[in-house]
Amino acid sequence: MTSRWGGSEVLAAGVAAAAPLSDARLGDGFAVGDESCLGEAYRRWGALVFTVATRRLGDAEEAKDVTQQVFVGAWQGRKGYDAGRGSLKTWIMGIAHKKVADALTRRSRHLRDVEAVTSASSAAPGQPATPADSVLDHVLLTDELDRLPEQQQTVLRLAFYEDLTQAQIAERTGLPLGTVKSHTRRGLMRMKNRLEVDGGAHG
Known part of the structure; x- marks a missing residue:
């Protein structure tokens, strides 16, 4: 797409370098x-x-993903930008804070899901967890995932190991969002x- 400010408007006589845009004109063009x-x-x-x-996240790779999401989201939602309410920089940083918050929410939800399905194999009350307990939990989790129907496995693996939201899982798999939610709920339960049964049998 040709810039609105191409040609003689931004070229000095005999000089091919474009003049730097002000933040205001950059916002208008965006x-x-x-x-x-x-x-x-x-x-x-x-x-x-x-x-x-x-x-905020403490993870450079995750921060790279969030940074990409911020600018993709800003570009896709550019019609929502109103220069009268603030600069483009302020608007973009607002999106950044929301995307970071979303990432932290996904992380918390992921941890809650893992805790929900591994709680039965945790150490007995009053006994501190050890590194061996964590390894055992991971093995049990993987073993139980393998026993699920194929689509429930797929959905939960994407949630646990790739930390995808249900909407992202639906997009990745082509399944309706409602189906993804159903598989998640049934698989976790x-x-x-x-x-719980295994834990009781070995208690």
Whole structure:
């Protein structure tokens, strides 16, 4: 897509270098879909978004993913940007904080799911967990996953090991979101029940 500010408007006489855009003009171009403004926005604020995400998440790889999500989300939702309510930088950083919060929520949900299906194999009350307990939990979890119907296995493996949301799992597998939710609920319940039975048998 050709920039709105191409040609003689941004070229000095005999000089081919483009004049730097102000943040305001960059925001205007971004809002109307000027792809060069997307690249410029990333150059100006991508490192800042990555730094904020890294500090909050403590994981550089996850922060890279979140940074990409921020700019993809900003570009796809650019019609929602209103210069009258703040600068493009402020708007993008607002999206960044939301994406980081979403990532932390997914992480917490993932941990709760794992705890739910491994609780029956935990150490007895009053006994501290050991590294061996953690290894045992992982082995039991993997074993119980292998016993599930194929689609329930697929959904739960994507949730546990790739930390995908249910909407992302639906997109990855092509399954309806409602089906993904059903497989998740049934799979977790089945694993929890089996672990409880196994735990009682070995108690």
